[in-house]
Amino acid sequence: xxxxxxxxxxxxxxxxxxxxAIAAHKTLAEGQKLVLIGDSQVxxxxxEENNYSxxxxxxxxxxxxxxxxxxxxxxxxxxxDSSISVGFQMxxxxxxxxxxxxxxxxAMLVGAMFSVKTIPxxxxxxxxxxVPKLKGGLGILLDVGANAxxxxxxxxxxxxxxxxxxxxxxxxxxxxxxxxxIGEEEEKGNLLCQATYPLMKESTQFNFVGNxxxxxxxxxxxxxxxxxxxxxxxxxxxxxxxxxxTIKKGLKxxxxxxxxxxxxxxxxxxxxxxxVVVGHGISSPEAIKNMVLxxxxxxxxxxxxxxxxxxxx
Amino acid sequence: xxxxxxxxxxxxxxxxxxxxAIAAHKTLAEGQKLVLIGDSQVxxxxxEENNYSxxxxxxxxxxxxxxxxxxxxxxxxxxxDSSISVGFQMxxxxxxxxxxxxxxxxAMLVGAMFSVKTIPxxxxxxxxxxVPKLKGGLGILLDVGANAxxxxxxxxxxxxxxxxxxxxxxxxxxxxxxxxxIGEEEEKGNLLCQATYPLMKESTQFNFVGNxxxxxxxxxxxxxxxxxxxxxxxxxxxxxxxxxxTIKKGLKxxxxxxxxxxxxxxxxxxxxxxxVVVGHGISSPEAIKNMVLxxxxxxxxxxxxxxxxxxxx
Numbered sequence: 051x052x053x054x055x056x057x058x059x060x061x062x063x064x065x066x067x068x069x070x071a072i073a074a075h076k077t078l079a080e081g082q083k084l085v086l087i088g089d090s091q092v093x094x095x096x097x098e099e100n101n102y103s104x105x106x107x108x109x110x111x112x113x114x115x116x117x118x119x120x121x122x123x124x125x126x127x128x129x130x131d132s133s134i135s136v137g138f139q140m141x142x143x144x145x146x147x148x149x150x151x152x153x154x155x156x157a158m159l160v161g162a163m164f165s166v167k168t169i170p171x172x173x174x175x176x177x178x179x180x181v182p183k184l185k186g187g188l189g190i191l192l193d194v195g196a197n198a199x200x201x202x203x204x205x206x207x208x209x210x211x212x213x214x215x216x217x218x219x220x221x222x223x224x225x226x227x228x229x230x231x232i233g234e235e236e237e238k239g240n241l242l243c244q245a246t247y248p249l250m251k252e253s254t255q256f257n258f259v260g261n262x263x264x265x266x267x268x269x270x271x272x273x274x275x276x277x278x279x280x281x282x283x284x285x286x287x288x289x290x291x292x293x294x295x296t297i298k299k300g301l302k303x304x305x306x307x308x309x310x311x312x313x314x315x316x317x318x319x320x321x322x323x324x325x326v327v328v329g330h331g332i333s334s335p336e337a338i339k340n341m342v343l344x345x346x347x348x349x350x351x352x353x354x355x356x357x358x359x360x361x362x363x
Numbered sequence: 364x365x366x367x368x369x370x371x372x373x374x375x376x377x378x379x380x381x382x383x384a385i386a387a388h389k390t391l392a393e394g395q396k397l398v399l400i401g402d403s404q405v406x407x408x409x410x411e412e413n414n415y416s417x418x419x420x421x422x423x424x425x426x427x428x429x430x431x432x433x434x435x436x437x438x439x440x441x442x443x444d445s446s447i448s449v450g451f452q453m454x455x456x457x458x459x460x461x462x463x464x465x466x467x468x469x470a471m472l473v474g475a476m477f478s479v480k481t482i483p484x485x486x487x488x489x490x491x492x493x494v495p496k497l498k499g500g501l502g503i504l505l506d507v508g509a510n511a512x513x514x515x516x517x518x519x520x521x522x523x524x525x526x527x528x529x530x531x532x533x534x535x536x537x538x539x540x541x542x543x544x545i546g547e548e549e550e551k552g553n554l555l556c557q558a559t560y561p562l563m564k565e566s567t568q569f570n571f572v573g574n575x576x577x578x579x580x581x582x583x584x585x586x587x588x589x590x591x592x593x594x595x596x597x598x599x600x601x602x603x604x605x606x607x608x609t610i611k612k613g614l615k616x617x618x619x620x621x622x623x624x625x626x627x628x629x630x631x632x633x634x635x636x637x638x639v640v641v642g643h644g645i646s647s648p649e650a651i652k653n654m655v656l657x658x659x660x661x662x663x664x665x666x667x668x669x670x671x672x673x674x675x676x
Contacts, residue, residue, distance in 0.1 A: 198545060199553045232593055239511055239593065263597070264596065264599065264603075264604065265603055267604065279553075280556075283545040283576075284598065285577065285597065285601060287578040288577035288580060288601060289577075290577075291577065291578035291581060292605050294578075295497065295581065301616065305608065
């Protein structure tokens with residue numbers, strides 16, 4: 051297994067990515083190779099600085115970097131030798147089994163869709179985030195921003211994607227899929243939810259448990275929460291801000307600790323033909339390590355093959 | 364000034380409403396009359412039980428009650444002698460200057476639109492909630508559920524409504540109005556936000572400061588946050604659940620304390636021809652008192668006249 055890591059992506063790269071690569075390397079089993087994509091000399095210097103042998107890694111040298119603020123489509127096209135572009139090219143060519151970066155999220159989305167492409171039958175790939183449950187354990191929220199506007203059929207597909215992710219990577223048995231709405235009853239909600247509910251109810255591809263509301267997100271009413279990417283992004287950023295506030299206030303609590311994105315690594319892009327994980331811009335070495343391990347879990351559980359099977363006509 | 368209070372509305376009515384009426388009565392000035400609408404005998408008995416004179420109140424006896432779970436439109440039509448229906452009839456007839464209830468929210472919305480009706484020029488009334496700012500003070504979020512689907516022009520009108528509320532009742536000078544979105548740049552967001560941004564930018568009726576994200580809600584980036592009622596309702600319920608979690612966890616903090624809905628009384632329905640305030644179903648006596656005082660403030664500041672002026676053709 052070969053996992054490609056963008057060494058130039060993220061606010062604290064390449065320092066954080068090198069330290070994260072070292073931490074990941076210590077955890078990965080033999081045969082699980084980490085391919086470091088970026089400025090090889092800089093990376094080798096940093097490894098040496100940290101007294102860590104470069105022998106355990108593979109290196110792919112790149113000369114360009116896509117910045118956090120760059121226009122995704124333009125950047126991917128105009129910087130073919132950027133770490134993100136090269137990573138996706140390798141993923142497409144089968145030289146990598148997974149690719150992860152804490153860099154420009156838009157470029158990662160565009161790169162994934164341009165290179166490995168969407169799985170046949172999947173209308174729109176989705177991005178997910180983890181939501182901790184008050185009683186312990188976790189839930190999955192999707193989409194969190196890849197698709198600001200969604201059709202009902204797309205939300206139903208998110209149910210399939212989220213359900214398979216929950217089952218495979220997070221070992222949640224028969225995951226309960228809920229529709230994020232503003233009322234419990236079937237007829238409640240905006241036009242999108244009203245049209246989505248009956249389709250989800252009919253679906254035999256996942257265990258639909260009905261509507262939930264904003265207050266239920268941290269409860270144990272469901273394992274997968276489906277919404278459009280606008281709603282999901284607002285929820286994600288609001289939850290992040292709550293976490294930041296508890297940190298600032300010095301409020302220590304194991305529940306709030308579980309909001310820490312670092313331990314989840316990053317957000318997988320679900321519905322493309324290879325495992326791709328996008329990290330938070332502020333990713334620390336711990337986060338980078340867990341992005342790599344999430345890639346490994348997605349490869350090991352054959353998540354993409356499961357998606358392909360679920361969406362084959 | 365006469366403020367009508369639905370004595371039968373809310374999970375803890377009529378006990379909580381009677382105690383709330385007593386607390387409000389102690390705060391109201393002379394000439395600010397509280398009209399208690401509901402089962403007069405039950406109310407009088409409860410006042411006596413609490414050793415509080417009934418002389419300071421006016422009483423309007425009603426024989427029916429609209430339950431929390433009833434279908435709003437049906438209930439308002441089929442129960443003409445319910446406290447909510449009678450309250451709105453009195454408001455329409457000019458026998459009340461404001462009306463408030465912690466009962467069935469849908470029935471309050473329907474009742475308001477059927478009786479006093481929407482202000483000419485206002486496309487859709489909105490419901491608001493208060494969001495505490497981390498640095499102190501408060502912001503206003505609207506719509507929080509009256510309109511699950513909104514047109515861009517409706518969001519612009521919410522900007523006007525929210526801005527005038529902030530100015531009048533909360534004495535915020537030149538309130539900053541922001542569009543809740545999933546990116547800072549003008550072109551970001553779902554189709555609704557993309558269409559709304561330029562309209563808000565052009566508007567001369569309020570001080571538009573651009574897009575904000577979910578993480579900015581408790582910051583000081585704006586005073587009025589505009590979104591569709593679906594997004595707003597998810598935000599509101601998520602914020603409530605965070606507050607409940609901090610309470611359960613015993614995390615005491617003045618910022619989280621300011622999430623307590625009790626101190627804000629309730630949510631005004633903005634854009635109808637009279638001051639109407641809807642309370643939380645679980646309203647305590649403190650919340651009931653503050654619902655009454657919010658009504659008073661809306662009457663005193665001539666908020667409805669300001670709306671009428673802003674929307675006159």
